[in-house]
Amino acid sequence: MATSTLGPTARILRLLDLLQSRPTWSGTELAERLGVTTRSVRRDVERLRGLGYPVRAEHGAGGGYQLGMGRRLPPLLLDDEEAVAVAVCLRLAAGGTVEGLGEAAVRTLAKLDQVLPARLRSQVEAIHRSTVTLDSLTPSVDATVLLTVARAVRDTERISFSYSAPRGRSERRAEPYRMVATGRRWYLLAYDLEREDWRTFRLDRMTVVRSGGWRFRPREAPDAAEYVRRAITRSGYEHVARVRIAAPRSDVEQVVPASVGILTAAGRQHTILEAGGHDLRWIALHLGALPWDFEVLEPPELVDVVRELGARLARATP
Incomplete structure (x- = not known):
């Protein structure tokens, strides 16, 4: 066992952080993390209790130290x-x-x-x-949904929920892995138990989220950020556009967010952009707003839409 280099106050704060990071810790695990004996852990737990933190100790198999709900707010220097x-x-x-x-x-x-x-x-x-915010562009996420999903991810607990998608509403059961925030929208990467595969879910489309306490063993998972990025830029769209932009990727990624499309360097001076959409006219409009020249690679229908948009803009100039 390594000797702790933390002072008593720093060690108690570290202990509190560990107790908040997952549901249960054994005394031996805490002692190893803190570099102290299990007796010191017991003393530090008593100090936390004296400060108002509700630390429970469960004996036997599967037991350990848990941070529970408190009767009063611990001293965060807040009334x-x-x-x-x-x-x-x-x-x-x-x-x-x-x-x-x-x-x-x-x-x-x-x-x-x-x-x-x-x-x-x-x-x-x-x-x-009783509070509303003016944000017509992005659907809001219920705070209770956020908290329930966040706790389930932290505690590796299965969740069930109702999900509204363009094809209708369905009841889902999943093992939540990571939440991914992109812009002002939240996504969940989870293993869908019915479909037996990884799926992404928009949190603003999730309702009646329940976590029944069923723990699961984490599976080998894909990179959450990359998986969600590809899912939201390709899947579920009627059209996927590929264009070659006359600018280095380092410049383009300063203007095109990761949530909008996938950027791939095509040499030093060009970048391939892949982006999905339901309306080719909107795709053309956004491409036209970029500060660089571009060439449409696919789909062929987008070429005609870009030409039409260019002609309309030219006619608007006296």
């Missing part, structure tokens, strides 16, 4: 009103109203929600239900 304000702000940020904070907000909210007393949680729910 009740401040805790409610933080939770509400995190929910808004998780929903995409604060650019760039979505993923961090969900992780933080999952930790705060774990110890937030029921009386404060109901206040947060009431405020969140």
